[in-house]
Amino acid sequence: MSPDQRTPTPTTSGSEAAVRRRAHQFVLVLYIFAVLGCVAMVLGPALNDRTINQNPGRALATVVNVGTIRTSVEYQGDDGRLHSPKAGLLYPSGLGEGQRVWVTYAKDNYDLVKVEGRRWTLAFIPALSCLAVASAIAAGLWLLVSRWPARRRPQPPSIRKPLKR
Template identity: 35%
Template sequence: MTTTVQRRVQLTIAALGVVVTLIGAVIIAGAYRNDAKIDANRATAVAEVIAADRLHAAVNFVTPDGVLRNPKLGLLYPTQLSTGQRILVDYDASDPDTLARPAGRGASLSVAPALSVIGAGWIIVIVLMVGVAEIGRRSRRSKLDA
């Protein structure tokens, strides 16, 4: 492997690390944006969890106008919820079918998972870059020995 090829491969790998970092930053920024939208026009209701797993929770709640709501994307921050549970939810009163979260939870819950994604991504990038450097070094050394 020539040094030019090695450098290009390593730059591509580093670019993937930057992309992973940007994805993590967008996750955090999106969570804070959603919270800001809810906080700007917040209403609270009692909701029933109709389906829940580790990453998603669907709920039904009734708004003050008597309409049964079911946010199409489920709840933000749905961890530790179980089917049949009744919880308080904060929602965006101007758009109750889109943004809702369990009362008391916020965007700060998205920081640790996003940082974990970024950290794992960069560990993989570093391992790959060291591996490419080693392959390049061995390739150049074998050409000198021949």
């Protein structure tokens, strides 16, 4: 028997079951997007490191600004010009303003620069943390949808028990 031909149980109507099924599908789609975001959190740095490693340059940089979103540095590239990447420095944890640090950059893209010796594998920790939080939220939402109280349909008059007098 196909799912469309099933008769609803006495406790839930067909439309309530359909709403619950759609809610489960919505939770699943949100979870898939979260997992894809976590994969992108690792894939992006891996691609950046690959680009840097294909044509690397090395320079001594000065940390100009340490913010919550990005850490800005200035360094002199092999072209002799001073560069300050718009997107900031890759893998900047533990740096302070005024600090001088060796960086590796892509010679064909001076905006792509990372702290020397740091690798894309550092992205696993935040990605796995986000995945754990997303999994917990998705599991909670799934249980919430599953246990959402169904409206009880009134029983037909022929099934009702007679009142005791």
